[in-house]
Amino acid sequence: MERQIRPATLLDLVPLGMAPPQVSLHLDLVRTLLSPHPLWWNLVSSYLPLGRSSCTLLSQEGKRLLACAQAWESRQKGTWEVGYLGRWTVGEAADEDWEELLRALGMEAGRRGQLRLLARLPEEERLETFQRAGLSPFAQEMILLWEGKNRPEVRMEPQPLQAGALAAVQGLYAGLTPPLVQQVEAREPASWLPGTGEEAWVWPEQDRVRAYLHCEKNSRGTRLEVLLEPAFRQHAMAVLSWGLRRAAPPAYLVLRSYQGELLEVARRLGFRPYAEQILLAKSLAVRVEQRQALPTRRAGAPLGAAPSTPSLGKI
Template identity: 35%
Template sequence: MIGSATLGDLWTLRRKPRNQVMLYNQIMLARPYRRVWFLIRCLLEGNGSDGLTLMYREPGVRAAIQSIGRSKRPEQDIVLMAIYSARCRHITDHDIWFRLLEQLCIQAGHHHIQRLYAALSQGHEELREVFRQLGFDNYTQQSILRLEGPDWDQGTTFAPMRSQSHRDVWAIHKLYGAITPRLVQHVEARESRTWVLPRGQGRQLRQRGWIMGPDDDLMAYLQLTSGVIGHIFTLLLRPEHRDITTDILRFGLGQIPDSQPVYLLLRDYQREILLPAGDLGFQPIGEQMLLCKRTTVAERGSVILKPALEPSLESHAPVPTILPHRSDAQSYDRTTRHHQQHRSTTGGSSSTHSAES
């Protein structure tokens, strides 16, 4: 049986799971993820666009799946899949994952979630097959790099970056479209307002951004997401300007005031940045497959074509009826005689009146 979480499931999630998979997104690298607190939030607010928690309950078997909503977008990230019971003979972990994930897709559709995302580590081959069977597509790969080694570049120059403003979002979106493959753009479905920095940011999570280049033709965009446990860089850079990668990252490192871990996220179409980032001290620590499933299906609407000469669509004066030649002649003949008689009578009356006068 699969259903929404209840108060009794709090004790289940507090225990150490036998099998757990964390699907780390950008936010989870910056601040800690607490599954129990997220469960309490779902209990208070209910499952919806902000997040879902579903539980699998069978005799001797408990399992959970959680997904977090993206701010102001009909999207969610799957972040946790966990099994809390001993291994059973009558059902495998593969079957439990499949049933939980299938029900999550159904519930997401009921709550008007259009896209589900998952950042799955390369080592989970069995779980990858579960996602594939349920219609998740792998649209790109992502490398996670962490600043660990010394700065082999030993440079002292900084890129002339300037702070992002509200009027720069269209230029940033244009840069994103220039360097991102069409398939990735189609899956992520971003808009220019996606790049607007959130207002009223709290202490646990903060985002900043810097741009470089002319206002209508940017060369680079650097975004920094800072949290209580780490800092994450995402970089948009035109390939022809990859020689300034270290200067841009060095500028970003200068904006970090503490010694928390620093991460850099690169897609597989940004491979030209790996080498200069390594010269600055960033080393790969993991590879992720970025998966997506759409819960909506495109539907072609029916088109009704109306006749162009339909009478009701045109407003015009009625066409006069054309009489046959014979009847028309008779009518004209009667009319002519009537007018002749009328004129003769009128003329006679006029002459009589003149004579009397």
């Protein structure tokens, strides 16, 4: 019987709720810990006026469900992030179902005008499946856990992030982040602004931003992300201490592999290693060769005269 991949609709809520996938892979561990939702929840929320744009694809054979994949809109403009993979089957062909769904997610995202597909993969053993689907590793994240046993004192208070400081934060990011990562992420200044349930703080000095801290928290815990200028490293303890003062435990500090100098500071504050995840991306934009200029009629030449300029180039 022929297999097909199709978008899920509200008519799929009953079968998805009654028979959830037997095998699940949740991507972006911190998001899963802070906002754990079943498969059907993101499907429903995508239909709500204030819901985040998302896509759920189902792979099936006849009426039998085989596998599913979900992606949703990222805070980075023009980006979808793979958030969940599930399957109702086991065996050698199971990973092939996920590979096909990842390819289909990329095509659907491109059809909807997205420029890239991202994924935070917590299991290295699944890396080959993602690579076959066209996603390539570009960075690695380390997740550190703070359980709130000792809340440090704060000796250096920052300022709330204002729109006027966005360009300075973008410059701080550019100075700390490898060029390849910048190219893949394509972050815009507005992406540093906090959203609902989030806070962002900066440490300005001499018309520059020396450090940036992003805090996302709810009743289940807190996610912390930080940018710190190397010359400001002696104040790393104060920056992270401020984050813990604002945090609701447990707190998860997310560091990139090129931020290793902050590991010892975090350890002294009571953080301990929790997990690692691989960042992958697939570009959905296709480079198009530039067309040659249209030929123009020479002054005095009759309409319909053969032009002397070359013909149009091919795309």
